Amino acid sequence: MSLDLKISLLPETSQTLSPQHKKLNKLIDQIEQQKQDLALWQNAQTDIQSYIHLKLVPIYADLHGLWFKQMQALWQHLQQEDFSKADTAQIDTKLTKLAQTLKKSKNLNTAQMDLVTEVAQFYAQAKAHSQNKKKKKAKDTQQSFDEASQENTAELEDWQNHDWDAEQWNDVQDNEQYQQQREEHQRKRLQQKREQAERLAEQSLKTVYLKITAMIHPDREPDEAKKIKKTELFQVVSQAYDQQDLFYLLKLQLQLETNKGLSPKVLTDEHLKFYKMALEAQSQKLASQIDDITDSLHWSDRPKAKNMQVKDVYKVIDADVVALKEQVKWEKERLKYMGKVSGVEVLLENNVL
Known part of the structure; x- marks a missing residue:
């Protein structure tokens, strides 16, 4: 159904339009364009999804498989070997990120997802325990501060600073949780x-x-x-x-x-x-x-373009394919090092775990 009903197009009224009517006609133009854009996206949606399935899904499957093997190797090393406090904190951070990412994956089998769940639950419980410990320490610190003399102030600060490294990996989760809550609020x-x-x-x-x-x-x-x-x-x-x-x-x-x-x-x-x-x-x-x-x-970590066009989606897909292929190569090299404790230590020393 199509009718040319804009009042501004009627000869007998074209010279007598009020500002309100002009705004109304502008809104009509906007809706006409939106209807065309919607039809365009609806027609292109199936083709784009097929293109994604062809180009990106296999690469993500490889990437998730590599991340799982990395998580599995680090988890085993952590159970069997003794690392320094700083190195343990880095490994904890890495394992937390990997588990959180892989929880959403559709490319792992049941046995693999069981391990992912185990790791994720371990760190969730560790985080809860750490937060309870922080509350207790804060309470004890306040009591000690009220009772302590000036000579004990420096000792108290040392004690507080001592706890920072142990909580470093928790800060990552806290930030991710804030972002998730913010996104959920925006969606609502x-x-x-x-x-x-x-x-x-x-x-x-x-x-x-x-x-x-x-x-x-x-x-x-x-x-x-x-x-x-x-x-x-x-x-x-x-x-x-x-x-x-x-x-x-x-x-x-x-x-x-x-x-x-x-x-x-x-x-x-x-x-x-x-x-x-x-x-x-x-x-x-x-x-x-x-x-x-x-x-x-839109699956990219980059913000979605304000006026995204169909052609832009294909450009993003092609760019992501190139970037993901490079990432897969790097993750394979990283996995080689993770096979041995000495290799993990090399990654830790170079801050590329």
Whole structure:
């Protein structure tokens, strides 16, 4: 269904548009573009997913397999060998990151996932124990501070600094947890906005539909020729209502009111407010639908482009393929060192574990 219903395109009113009407026409243009963009993304989505499956999935499978072998090797070394406190902290940090990443993997078998879960649970329990210990130490520290003399102050600071290395790897998890909570909060806010827009669009849809049917209902038309035309239009309107096409119905309402002689000068502020509110709800809903598709096609750690185009997705995929292949090569070399304790020590010395 397509109708050219922008008031600004009507010759008799082109010179009398108010600023509010100009904004309304701008919003109509925006929605027209959004509808085209949504159709483009919907048509491209399947092809892009197939391209991802072909290009990226095999590389991620190799990468996750390498990370699992690294985790397995480090976990065994940690159980069997004695490392220094600083080296143990680095290994703990690495194992925590690997376990957290692999928990989300779909490329590991059941036995491998069992080990990943075991490692992840171990560090989760260690973190909880460390946090409880920190609270107890903080309480004891405060009591000691209240009772201690100035001669004991330096000793107290030394004791506090002594605990920092042991908690270094916990800071990584704390930061990751904060980021996860922040992302979850943003997702909830976005979901609330979407739900609000959907409710508003649904209410507006019914209101506009009733107004249109009141104007064009065939049973109220005595002229047989006009009755036939109104019957056809009524069927189209009913189809648009069933498809929840608020945008089409609202544009049709504007056209019908204009055809009845209700010029832009006569449209009230209440009309303009309602049209703008309804169209903004429709625009937000379309934007959400586009975001849902583009989010599903965005896996990179880099922020998603604000106005991402289909061609941009393919460019990102190709760039990631190159980068991931290089990473796989490096992870294979790193795994060779992790096979022996002496190799792990080399990685630790060079801060490339």
